[in-house]
Amino acid sequence: MTGIPPSAVRAAADLASTALAAVTPDRLTAPTPCRDLDVRALLDHLAWAAVLSQLAAVRTPLQHDWSSLTPAPFLDGLPVEQWAAAIPVELDTAADAWADRAAWEGETLMGAAPMPASVVGAMMLAEFVLHGWDLARAIGAPYDVPAALGEATLAAVVPIAQLGRDGGWFGPEVPVDPSAPAVDRALGLTGRDPAWTP
Template identity: 40%
Template sequence: MSEHAALIAPAAAEFAGILRGIGETDLSARTPCAEYDVRALLNHLLYWGPWLEAAGRKTSPPEVATGEAEAGLVGADWLDAVEKQTARLVDVFGAPEAWQGMTALGTAEMPASIVGDMVLGEFVLHGWDLARAVGRSVDVAPEAAEAVLASAAAMGDQARAMKVYGEEVVVSDGATTFERALGTTGRNPDWVR
């Protein structure tokens, strides 16, 4: 799906705007991801970002000494760290070649296009999670919403089995494409903090 490469930079720009609206007092706010507050969700992004980048570059994954929960990556400079990581992911996955062929995410071999769609989903879905946590809205381009929905539907059963997605949330008949994508990933489009 190398045509999705063009969706990365606009999604990342929206994501970065959401990040800049998060204040110190927001870090303990709950998010639509039941197991994460804002700090834990930012930690999740900082932990997995290098893995996604390595998969896009088709290089070895980073060596890590701890698991995600123990990593403690959200320090005083968290905004700078996430913005730099976002820029690196845009640099890698904004290029069509990152989406071609096979790659590995850790020890799992998979089509590179799946990893690219994961990155797009990180920006769009976790962008929404963070925006909702701090009482803001998010602007998702129709093409990005369609790509995220297609990806979520394709890997939904496996993602739910791996506890990456929650149980599917039924949305109304008149739901937008993005609301359907949220529901497919176990998010309630009507979630409020």
């Protein structure tokens, strides 16, 4: 088990949901801080994160062709204008699953790959917080990360930052002042500029 409290996933999911609530149909093609992803693509990415998070918490594998353009199952067939409103329910389900301390123990599956459950739980927390930030920045919505959640996000990112850069999930590190808030330092480690604007 990491030092990250299971309740932090709930805080991360709730915060990401505030950004989702601010998405409007006219912003779906807006650029985001994520390379090559507009708001629509980022919504689908966050939806898949919610699905993967739920399954990992209960040790259920997912076989999926990631080269396919099929959206997350709960979005498939839904008009894209309704995607942002559909995702918070799935984030809630993920948060409920990770609220059980047993979910953080032993090994689980990330998709089909075995990984320590504590690492996956931490990754999913960071995924929710950081992609919520990406969305908020893309659409100009407020996004206030509480200090404790920022510290949890940083704790989740530090051990995987180099792996993320090597694997292409994160961009090159963006230098951030060491005295900056923890969430800004987490953003920098994952290749995001905390001062990014569209």
